[in-house]
Amino acid sequence: MQQRAASSGGSSTFTIPNQQHVDGSTRIGFGKHNGKTFEEVATSDLGYCQWVLNQEGCNGQLALFKSYLQGTAPPTDQNNNFNNNSRRFSQQHPNTQHPSSAPTSGQHPSQPPSSGWRPQNPRGHLPTFQEYAFSAPPATRNSISTPHLPLSGGGLPTYDPNRVQQYSAGSQPSMPPYQTPRTLPWQSTQNNVHNQHVAGYRTKSAPAAPTCQNAASDGKTYNFRMEIGSNGSLKLTSGDWLPRDLWRALSFETPLLRPVDNNPGEYVVNEALMPNTSRAKIIDKVIAEAKKLPGVAVVEPIPQFVLSVLSSNPTPTETIPIPEAIDAIQPPLKPYQRAGVEFALQRRGRCLLGDEMGLGKTLQALAVALAYRTEWPVLVICPPSLKFVWKDQILEWLKDHVRGDQVQVIMKGKDTIQSDAKFVIVGYPLMNNSKLQTRPNGSNFQVVICDECHAIKDSKAQRTRAVIPVIQRANRAILISGTPALNRAAELYNILYCLLKDFPSESKFHNRYCIKEQQHIGKGRVVNKWVGAENKEELYSLLTSTIMIRRLKKDVLKELPEKNRIKVPLDITDSKAQKVLAEVQQAQKTMRELSKESLMNGGGQRSEGFLEVWRKTGEAKIGAVKDYLDYLLDNDCKMLVFAHHRSMLDKLEEKVDGILRVKGSSAGKNYGLIRIDGQTPQTKRPELVKKFQEDDNIRVAVLSITACSEGLTLTAASVVVFAELYWVPGTIEQAEARVHRIGQTKSCVDIHYLIARGSPDEAVYACLKRKKEDTSAILNGEVETLKAHDSPVRFGGAKRTRPINDLYEAAEAAVEEVSELSYFRMFFPSPIALTRIPREMVFAMARGSYGRTKKCFRLAIGRVMHDLMRSYIARQKRSRIHRCHWIARLNAATREYNMPYAHFINGVRTGDMMLSRRVLTTLAETEPITFKAVLDESKRYWKVEPSRIRDIRGV
Helix, strand or coil: CCEEEECCCCCCEEEECCCCCCCCCCECCCCCCCCCEHHHHHCCCHHHHHHHHCCCCCCHHHHHHHHHHHCCCCCCCCCCCCCCCCCCCCCCCCCCCCCCCCCCCCCCCCCCCCCCCCCCCCCCCCCCHHHHHHCCCCCCCCCCCCCCCCECCCCCECCCHHHHHHCCHHHCCCCCCCCCCCCCHHHHHHHHCCCCCHHHHHCCCCCCCCCCCCCCCCCCCEEEEEEECCCCCEEEECCCCCCHHHHHHHHHCCCCEEEECCEEEEEEECHHHCCCCCHHHHHHHHHHHHHCCCCEEEEECCCHHHHHHHHHCCCCCCCCCCCHHHHCCCCCCCHHHHHHHHHHHHCCCEEEECCCCCCCHHHHHHHHHHHCHHHCCEEEEECHHHHHHHHHHHHHHCCCCCCHHHEEECCCCCCCCCCCCCEEEEEHHHHHCHHHCECCCCCECCEEEECCHHHHCCCCCHHHHHHHHHHHHCCEEEEECCCCCCCCHHHHHHHHHHHCCCCCCHHHHHHHHCEEEEEEEECCEEEEEEECCCCHHHHHHHHHCCCEECCCHHHHCCCCCEEEEEEEEECCCCHHHHHHHHHHHHHHHHHHHHHHCCCCCCHHHHHHHHHHHHHHHHHHCHHHHHHHHHHHCCCCCCEEEEECCHHHHHHHHHHHHHHHHHHHHHHCCCCEEEEECCCCCCCCHHHHHHHHHHCCCEEEEEEECCCCCCCCCCCCCCEEEECCCCCCHHHHHHHHCCCCCCCCCCCEEEEEEEEECCCHHHHHHHHHHHHHHHHHHHHHCCCCCCCEEECCCCECCCCCCCHHHHHHHHHHHHHCCCCCCHHHHHCCCCCHHHHCCCHHHHHHHHHCCCCCCHHHHHHHHHHHHHHHHHHHHHCHHHCCCCHHHHHHHHHHHHHHHCCCHHHHHHCCCCCCCCHHHHHHHHHHHCCCCCHHHHHHHHHHHHHHCHHHCCCHHHC
């Protein structure tokens, strides 16, 4: 193999015989990096690259990789000319010395010219630590050459305040596509320029940064703040991407800071460098060092109350044995439940059990209370709808310690507490009665359980003012909530205030962890409202290190089925419904116009107006909702149907009852439903729940979102339908958890969000997603969202008699967007795929039950795509779809489903000729072959010979 290389002058060329081309795209064929490219290894495994560079006498591909790291192809003549095809700089740059060359005395190797730098986050890519630290420095928009970057004696970049001023953020160039840096960290090790290990970057030989003005020459400055990370470490963060030189100054001239990989605006404080030093002094030291650097304007410290709370409530290290009485509970506690009890006992019985809904928090709370049975009676504070649920749970789990007459449920304010009661159950509204806040002898309750404690989120509410003192006076206080923050961080204050001594004022908490928003309430008045969340990692660390233990179902209950959320678009086609929807859209437009005028005199009216719009939206889509429920009830499954407004609940009950009567008469059964809302008597709720759980003829439960989102176990159902949405993500998740919890035996749980197109439903859904991101970051330590995929089927006011037609329409709509691969998620790569799937699978597909049939879909679709590709290749001259397009779609599908390519192209093999081949044969004379022709022929063949479709589930 021959290669041509340019000399230093660039005027002549020569031939390097028997030389392989060294390129970053070459793949390694051995060792732990087998299959990776040179460039991938060079930017990911510094230790391995260091080892390669130190090898002597290597040959083969290892020698090629070493040559790649050294930046040139191996020289073969006396002039040491380099390969022109090398990605590194060769001698054709006379003014730029390659860093692999040894510097002369008193000189430093210079940096190669820059190809531009991205000061902001590229699309979907965050540069690694090495890329960000050692890529070429930024250049001004009009500059051609880049000044040399001085290096310290050890080969590391040296802080230069002049360069910080010259290349400040104000003069950054536009954003070119990110390129791999020309100078990589290990290149400074060549020829003994820098023999230090990569870890030695923390030991800096460069001089300390000089004290300068806290601004760059163009006046651009950056604000920082100190905070506590989710793992409890101190951090210095900035919301902006920093200039390259300011980043280097913070990384290499501030010994206490370590840059965080893939996040150039974040630094971890190395507290080990200051042992036996308080965190307050460490923070002061970091702030003082950071303020010396130009471009650093303000460094916000961690408030003193945060440090005080953490220092006064250290994480317990002692192990407290679980009493034998708890071990005797039958059936025994699961391992994660025992861990929750241990957590509470380590904190002397004052904690927040924040496990996700359905993990058995009630049992854990009762076990903790049992550990302190010498301090009974126990006061249980809960929503009124859950009082009898608590009584049943107490008698079930603590039957060896409590009799039925020793559990008292307070039904009204005139009731008095029995002297022999061991458990007193009181609803939140009745806690305003002072007689129920203490024991019969006037002493305080020493053990208090507060269920669904997010109910005390509002400091101005009477229930909150009544409950907080009761919790604070108790020795043991077990607070329970699967959603401690339903909407925003401000809702956590009262929980922390109840359980932690000397917790600061509410205003300090809000200023640190919330966002202030001004709202107009009418007549020119403006109020401040605390919304959203700030410093989310610190708040998560504050919760978990002091009072809260939280586990998620996906982490501790592997046997639970997958929760599959589907967003179903509803098309309003009924004339009356369209008229109502038009009124809704006009009202939305009017409210937007009012909003533009700052709502100086109509703030209160705006809220009422939106509630009316929200209610009318339900009326407009009731016909489409009824059709969708009729469609789902064709399958033999139980379901929950949630709505918010009473008018919507009334119409749903009427429509569903009619559907069940028709289906029951055709099946010879007496199908029915139950309804639970705010007006359902508390004494009847357990009876209705039991009826739904045990009676197979009760197919549907019509439920109120706000009245039935807590405390009910309805695991007999596997489908949840939200005919209306609600603003609060915590309430939606609570409602979903009625089905997705311990005791669910179905293989998949489907959650359906019914959203009318062009209605306020779309705004409510967007609000749910945004709020979910905030609350998940606070409670789970990571940002999550409501992951709902779009349904392939649309429903409108007209009754659907053949579901297959809906699927064809969905496929036809997808075909119109051939340039996008997003509809792979719908499992509809082509219309013919529908003809390969039996009717039973069509039903499962439309309602979103992919769990049991996903593999069959993959195989069938792979086969269909292969057939189509072969057919179109055969008629390539007249085809609308080019061969390369189909190959790209096949490759994308294999990556999407994580399946071997052979599985796709082989598909499902049966003894009969598959329908897709028959359709293509019928279309052999059609010129050109179009998707429309394939679709029409598929429909025709489906109607003529539906029996030829074989059920591939058993293949």
